[in-house]
Amino acid sequence: MLLGICQTKIVYENKAENIEKAVAFIKKAAKKGADIILFPEMSFTGFSMNIALTGEKDGYTIKKMQDLAENYNIAIGFGHVALVNGKGENKYTVVDERGEIISDYAKIHPFSCGDEDKYFTGGDKISLFSYKSFGISTFICYDLRFPEIFQSASQKADIITVAANWPAERADHWKTLLKARAIENMCYIAGINCTGKAGNTEYSGGSCVYSPDGRLLCDMGSSEDIAFVHIDNNASEYRSAFPVKKDRRTELYKKLL
Secondary structure: OEEEEEEOOOOOOOHHHHHHHHHHHHHHHHHHOOOEEEOOOOOOOOOOOOHHHHOEOOOHHHHHHHHHHHHHOOEEEEEEEEEEOOEEEEEEEEEOOOOOEEEEEEOOOOOHHHOHHHHEOOOOOOOEEEEOOEEEEEEEHHHHHOHHHHHHHOOOOOEEEEEOOOEHHHHHHHHHHHHHHHHHHOOEEEEEOOEEEEOOEEEEOOOEEEOOOOOEEEEOOOOOEEEEEEOOOOHHHHHHHOOHHHHOOHHHHHHHO
């Protein structure tokens, strides 16, 4: 599978301008022959608590991405804000090349240090879908700090993506945690971050992909760009060669908790 990792400078709270910018990246990815292009968390608004402005009840962003996916024959993963019962849901949706929704994930862990929990409701389900014979699961930003959900997803996922607006001040945590999740889950981990300044926060990019044994396959640095990474469907081979997962004692861990 050929992944397109899209590291953007998000124009804060300007949905129209960010979507227009995304079109150019989608065209480039389609021309390259990518199977799927992945954008950061809250892809077209930035990490905003202004849900009255960014939130949607009509699925506007989903419809835009569905049209683009169908027009350019490419799957698209993107973040957006859905309004549900007066609060937001921080969503990451994937549509396939036919424009069909194949994944619709709500961030399980709102970032309370940034007051996200005051405006957003946390999800309660893991998203796992099949695409091009790969099992894929999607998480969002702060979820990266909670390894239990990765262990659950990696029972079947070959690739786990983490779309983020991860700040520059904790950039070392980003790389360290992504690599750790790859090694301990023995699957591919793709981290998609934004770069530049959005609102009052600086983002340093660092979008990257790690293999199931922790090798760095791609590091985008701090520039706004798209990187292409070929992923082999071989995560199961790593797990068979070094079968750590069979030694997990999940029921015991539940009792200890």
